[in-house]
Amino acid sequence: MRYLRLYLHFLRFSFSRAMEFRLDFTFKIIMDCFFYLVNLSFYKILFMNTPTLAGWSEDQAFVFVSSYLFIDALHMTVFASNMWWLPFFVNRGDLDSYLTRPVSTLFFISLRDFAANSFVNLLIAIGIFSYALTNLQTPYTLGQLFFYLGLILNGWLLHYVLQMIFIIPVFWTQSSRGFNDFFFSMGMAIERPDLIYRGWLRYLLTMILPFSLIVSFPARVFFGPETPNLLTHLFVVTIVMWAIMLLLWKRGLRAYSSASS
Amino acid sequence: MIQVQNLHKTFKVSTKEPGLMGSIKGLVSRKYITKTALKNVSLEIKQGEMVGLIGANGAGKTTLVKVLAGIIHPTDGKVDVLGFNPWDRSDKLRSQMALIMGQKAQLWYDLPALDSYMLLKEIYQIPDVLYKQQIEFLADVLQIKDQLKVQVRKLSLGERMKVELMGALLHRPNVVYLDEPTIGLDLMAQKAVRQFLKDYQKEFKPIILLTSHYMEDIKELCPRVILIKSGELIYDGALQTIQTQFGERKKLVLTFEDKLTAPPQIPSELGTLEVQDNKLSLTTTRQKLNPAMDFLLKNFQPQDVTIQDPPIEEVIESFLRKGRS
Numbered sequence: 051m052r053y054l055r056l057y058l059h060f061l062r063f064s065f066s067r068a069m070e071f072r073l074d075f076t077f078k079i080i081m082d083c084f085f086y087l088v089n090l091s092f093y094k095i096l097f098m099n100t101p102t103l104a105g106w107s108e109d110q111a112f113v114f115v116s117s118y119l120f121i122d123a124l125h126m127t128v129f130a131s132n133m134w135w136l137p138f139f140v141n142r143g144d145l146d147s148y149l150t151r152p153v154s155t156l157f158f159i160s161l162r163d164f165a166a167n168s169f170v171n172l173l174i175a176i177g178i179f180s181y182a183l184t185n186l187q188t189p190y191t192l193g194q195l196f197f198y199l200g201l202i203l204n205g206w207l208l209h210y211v212l213q214m215i216f217i218i219p220v221f222w223t224q225s226s227r228g229f230n231d232f233f234f235s236m237g238m239a240i241e242r243p244d245l246i247y248r249g250w251l252r253y254l255l256t257m258i259l260p261f262s263l264i265v266s267f268p269a270r271v272f273f274g275p276e277t278p279n280l281l282t283h284l285f286v287v288t289i290v291m292w293a294i295m296l297l298l299w300k301r302g303l304r305a306y307s308s309a310s311s
Numbered sequence: 312m313i314q315v316q317n318l319h320k321t322f323k324v325s326t327k328e329p330g331l332m333g334s335i336k337g338l339v340s341r342k343y344i345t346k347t348a349l350k351n352v353s354l355e356i357k358q359g360e361m362v363g364l365i366g367a368n369g370a371g372k373t374t375l376v377k378v379l380a381g382i383i384h385p386t387d388g389k390v391d392v393l394g395f396n397p398w399d400r401s402d403k404l405r406s407q408m409a410l411i412m413g414q415k416a417q418l419w420y421d422l423p424a425l426d427s428y429m430l431l432k433e434i435y436q437i438p439d440v441l442y443k444q445q446i447e448f449l450a451d452v453l454q455i456k457d458q459l460k461v462q463v464r465k466l467s468l469g470e471r472m473k474v475e476l477m478g479a480l481l482h483r484p485n486v487v488y489l490d491e492p493t494i495g496l497d498l499m500a501q502k503a504v505r506q507f508l509k510d511y512q513k514e515f516k517p518i519i520l521l522t523s524h525y526m527e528d529i530k531e532l533c534p535r536v537i538l539i540k541s542g543e544l545i546y547d548g549a550l551q552t553i554q555t556q557f558g559e560r561k562k563l564v565l566t567f568e569d570k571l572t573a574p575p576q577i578p579s580e581l582g583t584l585e586v587q588d589n590k591l592s593l594t595t596t597r598q599k600l601n602p603a604m605d606f607l608l609k610n611f612q613p614q615d616v617t618i619q620d621p622p623i624e625e626v627i628e629s630f631l632r633k634g635r636s
Contacts, residue, residue, distance in 0.1 A: 052436070063430070066421075067421045143415075146377065146410065147415065150381065150405055152405035155400075306383060308377055308382050
């Protein structure tokens, strides 16, 4: 409850601040709408040339891509700006004041800034996602839908964990730009169905750097047939990634040298 | 209470030869040097003490404060702050501690201080009654009632420091680390902050460890000082003692009944002479104080004689330059 109340404060602060910068507020919405358009068009063009993609029909692929847009908007709204700042906090010593507060430092630095200007885009993404679900030809029950939404939220958290794993090395390297660029390059795999990958690349994207587990696995579970293996794989890898991130974070804080005054 | 035993902290720092070639070499094989920030530091601070931490830039003051605050891990040694190991970062310790860094803002810049205080209330789980009391008390003593609803970025530097101080002390901490609290402030604001710290200390008796480059802060607030040089603790004791025991120079002032017309003849090896109206001042060293006094009293008949210590800033500067030996 205490953390929820803290988060409500963060929300209040972030909205108050966002309203101050109107132009930035509007520009961010336009930019994100453009990003959505590019992604949706890409799949539209693909399906003009093929009836299925990795076994998915156009309406299924639409659900898949809109799920990705939803996760991306959620990430941009909740985590992205906080994660962008983390390397600066580490290098400039701004982490000091967070470390002295009697509250989880990871919670504080991951959630303190709610991107209120991305919030409108989140609403748009939810709209696209809902539209895609209503157009889906495959029959599904309400229970399956909620289960899918749960898996999508798990994907969103996994996305956060993976990005953190790529940012935390900044405690040792001082610059995490290379790691961050690598994350974004690899992150393109989130936007593609996992079944298009084969061999070692597939192993990499589902086990080592499990970007394919963010949207692709939940979509496969949703469209069926549901396999217990797929779910076990999804949960085990997610838990392992969380554990790795927490361990790295702990080690990172131990290595933190703060900036000199 | 704070107890520190044999504290060591070393940093591994990479080096680079100048120029592009140096950068390329560094990419292939990087050389590191080990920098010692703290060497065998031991100290004890009792509840209610206000202690000044003094040292040149890079002496290790901030590193010591950061280790005590649990921000960085030491390489070796033991630290106990209010019964806790600070780098365990237990919430029980962190809720009793405050760190104020004069050069770093901790409040939300785009919001009024009162908004940030609401968040701090939640972070430190300050009961409503105590929160109201603290807001009233601190705003009153710091005289910033009117500024609490103004966005922090629109406040003057002095006002900003005051709201930062207020935010850091809302939860009534038992240990306060103050790093340069008056840096960049004008004389009036410096005075106000000092007076506030004095009042606060008197009222709530926390441990206050103060780092400042302004000797005025230390002189006014800290009966005890800790001097650090190259990571080593070279003095821990009363501020007054440094001045009386370690002041190299002494000033002998002789006051006469009448104005002195011509400068008297004094052997130059005894010191530097200065004459003003009916006063004769001889600046000499501690070793030459007795012969100088003998000479002056044998050759002149002053109305009054006083021995003055040099200014504390000067003593500390020479102390830090030479060390105790």
